[in-house]
Amino acid sequence: MKNIKAGLVGFGTVGSGVVKLLKENQLVIEQRLGIPIILKRVMDLDITTNRGIELGDGVLTDQLDKILDDPEISIVIELIGGIEPAKSIILQAIRNKKHVVTANKALLATHGDAIFKEAEKNKIDIAFEASVGGGIPILRSLREGFAANRIESILGIMNGTTNFILSEMTNREGKFEDILRYAQDRGFAEADPSFDLEGIDIAHKLVIILALAYGVRVNPEDIYTEGISGITLPDIEFAREFGYRIKHLAISRDEGSQIEARIHPTMLPFTHLLSEVDGVYNAFYVQGNAVGTTLFRGEGAGMMPTASAVVGDLVELSRNITRGISLRTPALSYQRKSILNKIIKNINEVITNYYLRFSVVDSPGVLSQISGILGRHNISISSVIQKDQKIEGAVPIVMMTHQAKEKSIQTAVDKINNLDVVLGRTVLIRIEDETLEGKHNQEQVIS
């Protein structure tokens, strides 16, 4: 085989990065792979905008079939995102015996089953490192590097937008709305940022992580998902006083009969490695029963980091093509017959520590009413801060609890919210503590 020919569908930001990278790093890619990768066609509906990137004569096209029907092209790179037409394009590519590289987490998280089944039927490889963690080789590491491990837990900062906003709120003491606008101006947040802010993007990525790490098939809507728009400066400040930072965290744990998987703003102690992962960086804190705890950190999005993952996948698939093999490694890391529809632990059953901020009237007996309700629900308090300064006309009482069940907390907080002395909705932020992590560590079979 003299070379590998690929076709790119979607000439947007990441698509442009892929074109750039294949050109600029052509030499080193060929030094590793042994033969060159040639981008024969780039398809986009918009073929007039000047993207500042030179393509050879006849490479740019608005005709999809110039890629899907070209027998010379053995790999299709899908970078248009969203469900349709991406899904139909990928399925058609598979049926035309073309291997696929994609960064489309939304599609894989919601229609992955159909795509992976069709790919296996046609003996076609689907590579998708770029769908999670940008340039960080986290999916590969779960699939290959940690193949000998039972993965026990993964904590992830998986969305650059929410991490950037929370970091800037924390470091520059800016309000959510102001920082969001600043992020949008700098291109770190979309014009319509709800997909990121509400955690939907993270849920899609977590579905993929859950499959590769634990061998489970999960729908994104089964994952408890809470966004960051409720986080305010006073909570960031109180967290700091207690020695914590607030991060938009994806949490997953293998608990044997069920999997814990949830996404929400989380208080992490300063000493936790993830607490200082700021800005547009992503990071994964992975615990395996042999390898122990490991950390992967890097840029989780952006043109070139994402292109790095896409072209890395191109090289990987090319290695299989030159060898005449496919499906060497199961795309989802586990053999299809071993993938389970495991139950995700209901959020009500989760046991963790909580931060609660009550907004109350400034009168005697309030603290006793609140702590009385908590006590009756078996919630034990580890520390309390009550301050003079008012927030929006109310006095804040802040409590940190020992481990408690989510259902008890929610019931107690509902009752507290109904007290006459309580002026606003109670703020609830879950805590991921080192001590808690320690507890999980002790469950290791191997150590």
Next chain:
Amino acid sequence: MKNIKAGLVGFGTVGSGVVKLLKENQLVIEQRLGIPIILKRVMDLDITTNRGIELGDGVLTDQLDKILDDPEISIVIELIGGIEPAKSIILQAIRNKKHVVTANKALLATHGDAIFKEAEKNKIDIAFEASVGGGIPILRSLREGFAANRIESILGIMNGTTNFILSEMTNREGKFEDILRYAQDRGFAEADPSFDLEGIDIAHKLVIILALAYGVRVNPEDIYTEGISGITLPDIEFAREFGYRIKHLAISRDEGSQIEARIHPTMLPFTHLLSEVDGVYNAFYVQGNAVGTTLFRGEGAGMMPTASAVVGDLVELSRNITRGISLRTPALSYQRKSILNKIIKNINEVITNYYLRFSVVDSPGVLSQISGILGRHNISISSVIQKDQKIEGAVPIVMMTHQAKEKSIQTAVDKINNLDVVLGRTVLIRIEDETLEGKHNQEQVIS
């Protein structure tokens, strides 16, 4: 193929971990690979010591040929370490068409060429993830995840022993000798620790990293290597005052026509991610021209993390064996014809910032004599600390320099050491600054 049969040579600590891991994680390994991996034979000269690990009847043997001559065994795991007989065993395994998994960095760094050539000739795969960074999948990530990148630089903490000692000296303010004894008692340092302390182990690992990252063939003795036994508490304390921690760092950079590669105690600013990697952890700070900066961190040694890498390699090789292929990916990441004998930059040509501690008599004019010599060698000083308290009878003068050439620094320091007012040898510690890293960042072609 119903299963993969492997033979293990070397039933020591890591060997025992491999046996344990294959047994305890048997299910999850088979769920990923599709078929079981069976450890058919374990060979060790000592077959009487009870290691607390059960082996099936007839598995343990002191006969090497029970592994090397068994046609059923397709993978040989070499975990005895050292040059001979490890080298002969691996070469014989290759000639007998058995794929090889090894953790033997000393062997690969000094005789890798002969082994990889023989392996290619026989179409045999050599896997060695466990040789660098314990359970951290750093070699795989360089070879696969970052295949599309030109690697620009790697800073690594690659030896758990020296990192443990420096961390403990820093955090508990203990003397080198005391901490070393403490580490030996806890099994974090060998009875004869010179291999680790002098940086020889790191040099072996760096040879492997240099090959995979930059495609160069280097001898360990070509790498400037300095151990940590000269580091004293006053220097750790002065470093802290300036905002730095001292780490035993492996530094490598692609400078185009030559490669910078050196190992020595290094001052890293508190803000550098590697400055807080403590204890037995290893970490790699990798910069690629597309992916940007990434960090990998995990346990760099120990029974189970190393076994995690060994068995991960077993799974990887098994995937090739079941497909009937080999040499799918070049072991050293680059095709043989692209591997260069690039020149390592002479340490005298290195340009960096320096920490200098002079031990002088307490008399007027000393500072002017010292700074005069530095000035005549074009070394400019960024800050000075002079303190009242004496160290071993001498007054310390501590200076941080702006960027200077190593040769100028060494010449100047030699002259200063010869001054009558200078009582002891000047301490010199190189600094790896963020600003310096920044300079390198700007050299990126792609950003």
